[in-house]
Amino acid sequence: MTQDTGGKAATPLTPLPKSPTGINGLDEITGGGLPKGRPTLVCGSAGCGKTLLSIEFVVRGALEFGEPGVFMAFEEKGDELTTNVASLGFDLADLQARKLLKIDHVHIDRSEIEETGEYDLEGLFIRLGYAIDSIGAKRVVLDTIENLFSGLSNMAVLRAELRRLFTWLKDKGVTTIITGEKGDGTLTRQGLEEYVSDCVILLDHRVANQISTRMMRIIKYRGSTHGTNEYPFLIDKDGISVLPVTSLTLDHPVSSERITSGISSLDKMLDNKGFFRGSSILVSGTAGTGKSSIAATFANATCLRNERCLYFAFEESPQQIVRNMQSIGLDLQRHVDKGLLQFHAARPTLNGLEMHLVAIYKLVKETKPALVILDPITNLITVGSVSEVKSMLIRLIDFLQGQQVTVMFTALTLTTVINEQTDEGVSSLVDAWLLVRDIENNGERNRGLYVMKSRGMKHSNQVREFVITDHGLELIDVYLGAEGVLTGSARVAQQLQEATGVALRDHAVSRKDREIERKRTVLESKIASLKEEFESVQDELNKSYVEEDLRKEILEKNREQMTRTRHDE
Amino acid sequence: MSQEVESWDADLNTAPEPYVLRLYITGVSVNSVRALTNIKHICETHLAGRYSLDIIDVYQQKDSAEQAQIIALPLLIKVLPLPVRRLIGDLSNTELVLNALGLS
Structure with a gap:
């Protein structure tokens, strides 16, 4: 009960503000972008697209969202980076000239450095702070900050300073991407995920059957819902495209056209x-x-x-x-x-x-x-x-x-x-x-x-x-007959056969007709002869009747004659 | 030939090169103050009269941080004699510092 009332707070809840990345699909799966003013860790093995994702984040931020950015490169030099992303149509030199982007290459070489006592990384802070302030940056990329670990040996100082750096970046209110190389059994070699707890994105480039697939997964996103699946992504001439492919809701509109x-x-x-x-x-x-x-x-x-x-x-x-x-x-x-x-x-x-x-x-x-x-x-x-x-x-x-x-x-x-x-x-x-x-x-x-x-x-x-x-x-x-489904020439043959059948039947019918005709003729002639026979019989019978009549008449005549003669006597 | 080389070596030994050092610090932080004290002591002891030491407060010259590739502070750069060496830390390990400066 108490929990229920506690949940219905009177003050409207403000959702976590987000910085859109402008990267195809990534804003969809993160529900609007990366956490604004907070650091995000992008980790993955070598060649999985970490640098590209972060540079696209900065460039799109500068071009599309009016947020200038600082790209601090610990791996590549500024001009190398410029050349590498030129194929994507990103003109870093122009962006730098327009004060929308600042690339700072950090060079650390252990062989040149002698550690002679206590130190801190205040130099990095000053440098980053100066870069941010010089262009009014809202976005920062540190690519790959773990390189510090190969240049400096005092782990305790480094870890303490990194923790301080991330807090400092939060205080500055800049949206930061920190990239980190995937370690053995951990997300990053130096366990950066311990420091960056707001948002962690894992990139993966796996090869199965000699075919490579790039995958992206949001491991965590504090204070926001996000897609939890592995999403494939593509790097092509337009940069990164992530495909949110799991919205399997089956509620799409249908057409009856x-x-x-x-x-x-x-x-x-x-x-x-x-x-x-x-x-x-x-x-x-x-x-x-x-x-x-x-x-x-x-x-x-x-x-x-x-x-x-x-x-x-x-x-x-x-x-x-x-x-x-x-x-x-x-x-x-x-x-x-x-x-x-x-x-x-x-x-x-x-x-x-x-x-x-x-x-x-x-x-x-x-x-x-x-x-x-x-x-x-x-x-x-x-x-x-x-x-x-x-x-x-x-x-x-x-x-x-x-x-x-x-x-x-x-x-x-x-x-x-x-x-x-x-x-x-x-x-x-x-x-x-x-x-x-x-x-x-x-x-x-x-x-x-x-x-x-x-x-x-x-x-x-x-x-x-x-x-x-x-x-x-x-x-x-198709022809469907007693022999099953007939197609092609068999169908044609069947059709021919049927035509033949018709012809034969026609022929048979006409022959029968003639037979009947003949029979009728025979019968009719028979009938005629019978009739003749009947007439002759009739004549025969009639002849005796006539003879009888004639005899009777003659007898009558004779008797009258005899009678008359007798009277005349 | 061998004589020439020897005299060259002798020249080097007799006429030591001037040292150009640059120390980057951050205001009056503990490490900065300690580094400053340490380097001054070392220079006075081993390089008296043949060194120049620039002290740069990075807080005051923030753009110097990028130019000099600064990450860790305090930082001492030995500009001359060549090769250039970079020493970070409060320079409290005197032996290491002398080694790195080529003074041991």
């Missing part, structure tokens, strides 16, 4: 309307079944609607795809020229999975496409395990659906048996699943297309023969 697949007969199978916008579509099948052609046709249809399409090719070069698709009557080059279709071709082994994800994420954010194609996802398995690929694809689908981007994956199935699951196990994640399957018969291979699933719409349960022609893709009703 339907978009054509580019194949009208396929649209007919899908409730006559096509796919949902923003849905995920998987096209799987064995090698050479035309998966890429389906994807390219879909891309073509998207571009024809004047929408952007981003095509990630993991197997073929863009030129190759454009050339190959010409053979089926698709002119992708004009979409490329118009900037509607963008290819991004790279071997999967170029990067780790997470790096691919970050690269995709970044490109999608930049180009804002309506459709993203990944062709094929199967190759990603070479750089990660099945579960890793699946987790990557889950995050990708979530991200794309959150952006209302339609995505089409192609996947190669290695067995000819229809699997319940694709090899990447993504079939349960996608909204629609098309399966293209080889049907081998009569010494030829034909393609059959099924709609395995299609969420939220009535769809055909039938297999269609999938035909690639010079002018595009077509689906033809």
